[in-house]
Amino acid sequence: MNLKQLSDILGLSPTTVSRALNGYPEVSEETRQRVLAAARAHNYRPSARAKALATGRSMAIGHVMPISSQHEMMNPVFADFVAGAAEVYAREGYEMLLSLVRDDDEERSYRELAARGSVDGIIVHAPRRGERRIRLLHELGLPFVVHGRASDERADYNWVDVNNRRAFRRATRFLLDLGHRRIALVNGIETMDFAIRRRAGYLEALAEAGVPADPRLMRADEMTEVYGHDSAREMLALEAPPTAFLVSSMITAIGVRRAAEEVGLRLGRDVSIVTHDDDLSYFRNGGDEPIFTATRSSVRDAGRIAAEVLIGVIRNPGAAPVHRMLEAELIVGQSTGPAPAG
C-alpha cells in the first residue's frame, strides 16, 4: 500500500493525503479524519526511503563505535548507552544505525556515512587522545554529539560527558580522608579520554593532600576482570603494597577483589576498593547494599541526553554548541565499605 493507492481509494490527490498525514494545517478537519481512518484501516506506512529521498532527511541517526584494530573489546557500557538513546529515537521518530568501524579505516567510514546520506547526525563514541573525528565531522558538515570529550581538541563541539575528573578526585579524597596513603589506580587504557581525566582527578587529589604519586601503583589497560585480578596481584606483592584500590570499572574491581581475597586480605578492613559504577541495568551496584563504594553515574541517562541534544542540533543547526556535564555521586558500599586508616 503506497500513497498513490491510498489516495485513489479516497478519491483524493496524493498531495492532500500526504498533507493530512503529516499534519499540515491547510487540510479540512473532515478530510484529515477520513484520511487518517483510511490509513489506519489499510495499515499504510510511508516508505522511509522515498520520504528520505524527497525530504533530504533520512530520519536516522548513526552510532559509530570504534573497534580498535588491536583491542577488540566491545564496551559493555555501549549497550546501555544505546538503550537510553533508543528511547528518545523511538519517541521522536528516528531510526538508529549502528556502525562498528575499525580505527584503521575510520576516516573512510565517516566520509561514506556522510556521502551516502544514510544518517542525519552522528553520536561519536569513545573519544581518544589525538581525536581526529571531530575535525573530520566539522569538515563534512554532519551534525554530531560526542559522548565524552577530546581533551586536545580546541575546536568547540557538542558533547555529553560525565565529570570523570571530579568523580575520581572525590573518590581519591574519600580514601585519603580514611587515612590511606598508598592508593592504587587501576585505570582504563589511557588513550581514552575518560581515563585521562580520571587519572587527572586522582593525581589532583593526591597532590592536594601532599601525597606523592607512585608510578608502581598506577596501571592502565582494557577493563576486564582478568586485568583487575592480575594487576592487583602484582601490586599486592610489592614491598609496600597499596592499602586501597581505585578502579575504573566494576568488572575490573571484581577482579581486584578476587586478587585481594586470594592473598587473604579482608575487604573493608585490610584493603579498600572504590570503583566507578556505570549503573548498568545488568550489573548495578545495588541501592540498599552496594557491593562496592563507588562513584556512580547512569550511562543510560547519558544516552538519552546525547540523543536529545543531537536531535536538537539537527533541528536547529545554527545554535551554539551544547555541553552537558553530568555529575557522578559517591555512594558508600557496605561489604567493601570504608576501610580503616592504613
Added chain:
Amino acid sequence: MNLKQLSDILGLSPTTVSRALNGYPEVSEETRQRVLAAARAHNYRPSARAKALATGRSMAIGHVMPISSQHEMMNPVFADFVAGAAEVYAREGYEMLLSLVRDDDEERSYRELAARGSVDGIIVHAPRRGERRIRLLHELGLPFVVHGRASDERADYNWVDVNNRRAFRRATRFLLDLGHRRIALVNGIETMDFAIRRRAGYLEALAEAGVPADPRLMRADEMTEVYGHDSAREMLALEAPPTAFLVSSMITAIGVRRAAEEVGLRLGRDVSIVTHDDDLSYFRNGGDEPIFTATRSSVRDAGRIAAEVLIGVIRNPGAAPVHRMLEAELIVGQSTGPAPAG
C-alpha cells in the same frame, strides 16, 4: 557529488556511469577505468536512499531487541552478538538498524519495519515462550533469522542457536560425577527460550542419575549479580543447602561466589560453581586459568553466523530454512575448580 554531476564531468550519461560503477559487463574496460578513477577522485558515493528507492532493496538489516515492559534489562550478550554481525555486514555492504521495542507494542513495531521498507531482513533476538513474532514475520514476508529458538513454534524457520540443553546436561553431569547430589540451578527468566532449554538439560541429567529435583534449589530471574548473591544466600541457609551451583550467567555466578564467601565457604572445596561463559570480549573466563568451570560458547561467532545466514536468505528467498546449532564446550576452571564429592 551525485551521479549526474559525475557523469557531466566525464561527458557520459548517468546510465553508463552507473553501469560502470556497478560492474555491469556491457561497459568498455577503458570507460570503466575512467569512471572508477573519477569516482575515487571526487569521492563519489551513491546515495543510499536513492539507491534503495530505485532498487527496492535497502541494504540494511534490522536487529530487533525486545525490552520487556517489566524488566528493563539490556542483555550484555547483545553487544557482542551485534559486533559479530557487524563484521559481516561491513564486508557485505549492509547497514545495521537497531531497534529496541517494548513488548507491549511489538507487533506494531514489526509491521512498521516491514511496511516502511527500511530493512531487507531481520534478526530476532531473545525468543520467548509463546513467541508470536515468527508467525508475524512469516505473514509479513520479511526474511528473518532467530538467534535462539521458540520451543513452542511448530512452523519451520531460520535459526542460529547454542545447544543450551546439552551444555547444561553436560555441566550437571560433571557435578554429579564429582559426587554432588544437591545441585542448585540459578537460571535466567524461564520465559526465555534459552533458560527453558537449560533447565531441561539440568533436569535430564538429574533424572538420568536418579537424583530427584528439588524445587527449593531452582531459581529463575534476571541474571544480575545481586540476583545471584541473594538467591545463593537464601539457598545456603536451607537446612540442606546445595553443595554446588549451576549458574546461567557469569555475572550472576559472581554474585553466587560473593554469597558463598560471605558465609565462609571455600570455592572448590566447600562449594562448586559452574556457569555458562558467553565468552564476551570484556569478560572472558580466561584461557589459561579460567575463573569458573563453565560451558562456553562464543556469542560473537553466533552473531557472525546469524548475519551470514540472513544475507543468504535475502539473496536466495526460496531456499529451505537454515538451522545452525553451535555446541558449547566444557572448560574446567582452577580457582573454582572441581569440588570434592558432597
Added chain:
DNA sequence: ATGAAAGCGCTAACAG
C-alpha cells in the same frame, strides 16, 4: 558500448 526516458514513493512549490 552508450544514451534517453520512465519510474521507485514521496514532498514541496505553485496554481487555483
Added chain:
DNA sequence: CTGTTAGCGCTTTCAT
C-alpha cells in the same frame, strides 16, 4: 482547501 507538476538520485528497460 485541493490538485498539478516537478524533482529527490538512482536503476532499468528499451532504443540505437
